[in-house]
Amino acid sequence: MKIKFLTTGGTIDKVYFDSKSEYEVGPPQVAELLREANATFEYEIESILRKDSLDLTDADRALIHDRVAADPCSHIVVTHGTDTMILTARALTSISGKTIVLTGSMQPARFRVTDAEFNLGAAIAAVQILPPGVYIAMNGRIFDPACSRKNVANNCFEEIS
Amino acid sequence: MKIKFLTTGGTIDKVYFDSKSEYEVGPPQVAELLREANATFEYEIESILRKDSLDLTDADRALIHDRVAADPCSHIVVTHGTDTMILTARALTSISGKTIVLTGSMQPARFRVTDAEFNLGAAIAAVQILPPGVYIAMNGRIFDPACSRKNVANNCFEEIS
Amino acid sequence: MKIKFLTTGGTIDKVYFDSKSEYEVGPPQVAELLREANATFEYEIESILRKDSLDLTDADRALIHDRVAADPCSHIVVTHGTDTMILTARALTSISGKTIVLTGSMQPARFRVTDAEFNLGAAIAAVQILPPGVYIAMNGRIFDPACSRKNVANNCFEEIS
Amino acid sequence: MKIKFLTTGGTIDKVYFDSKSEYEVGPPQVAELLREANATFEYEIESILRKDSLDLTDADRALIHDRVAADPCSHIVVTHGTDTMILTARALTSISGKTIVLTGSMQPARFRVTDAEFNLGAAIAAVQILPPGVYIAMNGRIFDPACSRKNVANNCFEEIS
Numbered sequence: 337m338k339i340k341f342l343t344t345g346g347t348i349d350k351v352y353f354d355s356k357s358e359y360e361v362g363p364p365q366v367a368e369l370l371r372e373a374n375a376t377f378e379y380e381i382e383s384i385l386r387k388d389s390l391d392l393t394d395a396d397r398a399l400i401h402d403r404v405a406a407d408p409c410s411h412i413v414v415t416h417g418t419d420t421m422i423l424t425a426r427a428l429t430s431i432s433g434k435t436i437v438l439t440g441s442m443q444p445a446r447f448r449v450t451d452a453e454f455n456l457g458a459a460i461a462a463v464q465i466l467p468p469g470v471y472i473a474m475n476g477r478i479f480d481p482a483c484s485r486k487n488v489a490n491n492c493f494e495e496i497s
Numbered sequence: 498m499k500i501k502f503l504t505t506g507g508t509i510d511k512v513y514f515d516s517k518s519e520y521e522v523g524p525p526q527v528a529e530l531l532r533e534a535n536a537t538f539e540y541e542i543e544s545i546l547r548k549d550s551l552d553l554t555d556a557d558r559a560l561i562h563d564r565v566a567a568d569p570c571s572h573i574v575v576t577h578g579t580d581t582m583i584l585t586a587r588a589l590t591s592i593s594g595k596t597i598v599l600t601g602s603m604q605p606a607r608f609r610v611t612d613a614e615f616n617l618g619a620a621i622a623a624v625q626i627l628p629p630g631v632y633i634a635m636n637g638r639i640f641d642p643a644c645s646r647k648n649v650a651n652n653c654f655e656e657i658s
Numbered sequence: 659m660k661i662k663f664l665t666t667g668g669t670i671d672k673v674y675f676d677s678k679s680e681y682e683v684g685p686p687q688v689a690e691l692l693r694e695a696n697a698t699f700e701y702e703i704e705s706i707l708r709k710d711s712l713d714l715t716d717a718d719r720a721l722i723h724d725r726v727a728a729d730p731c732s733h734i735v736v737t738h739g740t741d742t743m744i745l746t747a748r749a750l751t752s753i754s755g756k757t758i759v760l761t762g763s764m765q766p767a768r769f770r771v772t773d774a775e776f777n778l779g780a781a782i783a784a785v786q787i788l789p790p791g792v793y794i795a796m797n798g799r800i801f802d803p804a805c806s807r808k809n810v811a812n813n814c815f816e817e818i819s
Numbered sequence: 820m821k822i823k824f825l826t827t828g829g830t831i832d833k834v835y836f837d838s839k840s841e842y843e844v845g846p847p848q849v850a851e852l853l854r855e856a857n858a859t860f861e862y863e864i865e866s867i868l869r870k871d872s873l874d875l876t877d878a879d880r881a882l883i884h885d886r887v888a889a890d891p892c893s894h895i896v897v898t899h900g901t902d903t904m905i906l907t908a909r910a911l912t913s914i915s916g917k918t919i920v921l922t923g924s925m926q927p928a929r930f931r932v933t934d935a936e937f938n939l940g941a942a943i944a945a946v947q948i949l950p951p952g953v954y955i956a957m958n959g960r961i962f963d964p965a966c967s968r969k970n971v972a973n974n975c976f977e978e979i980s
Contacts, residue, residue, distance in 0.1 A: 347674070350674070350681075352669070352672070352681065352765060352766060352769070369615070370637070372610050372611075372612065372615075373612045373615035373616070373636070373637060374603060374612050374636055374652065374653055375615075375636055375637035376636040376637065376638060376653050376654075376655070377636070377637050377638050442535060443674055444674060446769055446770055446771070447674070447768055447769055447770060448609075448768055448769060448770045448931055449533050449768070450533075451533065451534045451535050453614035453615040453618065454530070454533075454534035454536075454614040454615065454617060454618035455534070455618060456615060456618065457614065457615035457616060457617065457618030457619035457620075457622070457637065458618035458619060458621060458622035459618075459622070460619060460637045461618070461619035461620070461622035461623045461626075461634060461637075461639060462622045462626060464638070464639060465622075465623060465626045465627060465639065466626060473622060475534070475535055475536055475537040475538070476531070476534060476536035476537065476538050476618065476621045476622075477537060477538050477625070478622060478625060478626065491535065492535055492537050493537075494537070508835070511835070511842075513830070513833070513842065513926060513927060513930070604835060605835060607930055607931055607932070608835070608929055608930055608931060609770055609929055609930060609931045610929070691937070692959070694932050694933075694934065694937075695934045695937035695938070695958075695959060696925060696934050696958055696974065696975055697937075697958055697959035698958040698959065698960060698975050698976075698977070699958070699959050699960050764857060770931075771855050772855075773855065773856045773857050775936035775937040775940065776852070776855075776856035776858075776936040776937065776939060776940035777856070777940060778937060778940065779936065779937035779938060779939065779940030779941035779942075779944070779959065780940035780941060780943060780944035781940075781944070782941060782944075782959045783940070783941035783942070783944035783945045783948075783956060783959075783961060784944045784948060786960070786961060787944075787945065787948045787949060787961065788948060795944060797856070797857055797858055797859040797860070798853070798856060798858035798859065798860050798940065798943045798944075799859060799860050799947070800944060800947060800948065813857065814857055814859050815859075816859070
């Protein structure tokens with residue numbers, strides 16, 4: 337089973353440029369994370385955006401939708417900033433016949449302590465097992481974007497009760 | 498859904514004691530890994546053995562079997578050394594009505610570069626989604642212990658063709 | 659010999675707040691770095707500012723000067739952002755009878771790959787050995803602030819030739 | 820000023836071979852540590868032994884002595900296991916006209932939490948500043964090997980009172 341990774345930016349890919357004393361979205365970290373995890377399944381990585389998810393526009397979301405829909409692969413992991421991950425996930429629910437899992441991280445993958453590897457591992461297991469549909473893999477749980485949200489105060493995802 | 502972690506030792510839990518210039522199985526790393534990953538599901542961790550998996554005896558495997566079988570939780574992750582993980586997994590296949598996922602790592606969780614978080618994330622997603630049965634989560638894949646093995650030369654798990 | 663650490667912020671202390679998708683100066687990392695390095699000398703840590711060094715004002719520099727001058731300890735390490743480290747160092751040269759070493763890092767201490775521990779180790783050795791005066795410890799070298807600068811393009815300190 | 824690094828093995832260079840479930844002395848970590856620290860001084864690295872320091876023989880110590888003595892560089896850092904670091908340092912005291920600093924680490928450089936970068940930074944500052952002689956840089960302190968020892972119980976170096 338081949339997995340396609342589409343990367344859009346977000347905290348998971350943030351790097352630090354000292355020369356500007358700023359923190360910016362860098363190249364996708366997925367490739368390095370998979371190499372370090374000694375992943376042995378077939379995969380392909382494509383960077384389609386490099387943005388903080390708060391900066392994603394409707395046009396960006398349309399682009400993500402079209403790239404996922406057009407992709408020949410039926411198992412797709414989208415790495416994404418957490419702030420609007422739910423919004424993008426909902427924009428993908430019209431796509432049928434594909435298992436699509438969105439994930440990201442609360443701390444950049446380059447940090448010594450980060451949830452990036454853990455979330456990526458969960459997303460990869462989920463995308464291989466779940467039936468077609470759109471899912472969020474965060475905090476060790478699998479969420480249905482139709483009835484979940486990011487709890488900004490607690491810095492985690494949760495179901496809407 | 499509550500997940501029970503039963504830890505048995507293995508590389509994932511190896512620490513380094515400089516005073517003896519040796520590398521030994523330490524306390525379970527799962528608790529710290531889950532905290533760092535900001536896991537929000539309900540869980541419980543129990544350490545039942547602290548051994549290199551090459552040192553596990555038939556009695557140890559019987560103990561693991563009995564603890565898994567007796568546990569009230571129906572979703573169980575067993576952390577385990579990789580060398581005999583398949584053997585222990587096969588010893589658990591007689592247990593019905595539970596989803597059991599074994600995982601571990603090739604590099605200790607305390608290393609800067611390790612597959613521990615990634616494998617744990619994959620195991621946790623798998624144990625929540627898969628139907629009752631026994632599975633191995635390693636290298637970003639889900640294996641059936643009946644037809645898989647550790648490829649020692651390539652340092653990864655693979656299907657027996 | 660007792661060493662006093664005065665922390666002023668800078669990249670070394672930067673943390674990431676996912677809730678704001680921003681990167682800010684957090685609490686001083688020196689305490690944790692010294693604990694992890696198993697440091698056994700006598701020391702005291704005092705946080706006097708928490709700023710990006712580009713944001714330091716003349717009043718801030720006067721404050722740093724006064725705190726260093728008034729400190730009873732004669733061996734002082736100042737952690738500081740790199741962009742104006744030279745400027746602050748020069749503002750301290752009027753203080754006599756104390757060995758003062760400024761250091762910081764190009765990558766935050768919380769990153770997996772960072773120069774923070776290395777620079778701190780160098781600063782600590784330097785402050786114990788060097789005669790009274792003001793020094794910069796960066797890139798594995800000891801600089802005289804009177805004739806050195808930060809090379810922003812190369813992201814390192816260098817002598818002015 | 821050029822610094823020569825002579826590596827002899829020890830905990831600092833230990834890696835983990837999962838295929839053997841063992842922990843062994845690997846290639847010298849100094850090169851990677853210096854690259855990560857963005858070191859800008861001139862240096863050269865030479866691996867002369869790859870041993871746990873408990874396994875060093877008199878012949879090994881004679882070899883280290885001869886290599887240090889013959890080296891054209893007058894500023895030398897020797898990375899070394901901690902258990903017999905003092906012994907090797909004492910064997911080098913007959914060499915005149917060179918500043919020689921021995922260092923190593925209590926936790927392997929490849930660990931997420933390690934004293935390797937910190938100790939290396941301290942050794943590098945010390946070797947540039949100190950007059951000719953033989954020194955130990957550990958725990959953020961500079962020791963005279965004639966009157967210091969490793970305290971195995973406390974896992975640190977200390978002066979002999």
